[in-house]
Amino acid sequence: MAISQITPSLYLSGVEAVNPAALARRRVTLLVLAADELLFPEPVGVELMRLPIRDEPHAPLAQHFDSVVERIQQNHRGSTLVCCAAGRSRSPALIMAFLMKSEGLSLLQAYRRVLEVRPFIRPNAGFWRQLQEYERQLRHCSSVRMVATSQGVLPEAVGQAHDLPHCLNV
Template sequence: MAVSQITPTLYLSGVDTAQNRTAVAHRRITLIVNATVEHTCPDYPGVECLQVPVPDQPHAPLLEHFDAVAERIHSNQSGSTLVHCSAGRSRSASLVMAYLMRFQGADLLQAYRWVLEARPFIRPNAGFWRQLLEYERRLYGRNSVRMAATSLGVLPEAIPESAGGGAGTGDCLNT
């Protein structure tokens, strides 16, 4: 079971952690964000569960949930929050990055690096990346990353500041 701590009160995992009552209680989780269509919310006393029924498909409309999920995470003052999908790699990682952009002041590059440092195997699908880029443009009026084809698939790459991207450093993120 792998659970990753993103902030002092925000965790990211696969479904296994959400289904483990002891793990939830140990981390004082009072809000679970379930970003799956395939798993039901657990019923634990004192724990609210927000279902985000989006499949892990590039065309799935995850963007329409970014604001509501970020606001709910931000407003959870009674304990910690766990955001999960099946494996904790794509849907849940995307929702956490959207939260970091909206409420922690991170641009997409910073949010990606923040989550990647805590959970090195995240891999949002290409459609979720497009939606995160759109969300970043809405929030900040610019993008800090562009998508680049690599031997590992399409991955984000920093936009150099000289290219008008803003916060990028020019280094590739797939190192």
């Protein structure tokens, strides 16, 4: 699992891809680590922002959305890498929150943008609900709704005439 580039200065990965050479090649000066179960030494010359969050639906990831967005926006020295254990749930959710706030994207647009470069993302249902609430705070509407399916509660795209409702994150 490689490091995925979201913007010219924003990357997403799991911890297995993080090594000094990969950080140097991408000029990473800020590493956002969203995991409480991982022991991770602070890389030399890279600021480490630790978020003690488990990949569980009830984990309060949303309490970190604004601080992560602000810290990424303040990182003018180089690039930022947001990672978690596998780069599938916590870190994509944080990147989606960043894209919604900093670029004004809807949750659906942010999801599609991240999915385009990292097709195996799968934020858990609790993170989707928190992202939905964040979108309502930012945009006063929601581009995604949660629906019960045979595979559990999943996000579904809504509100676009040209898009038929379809489940995301499957």
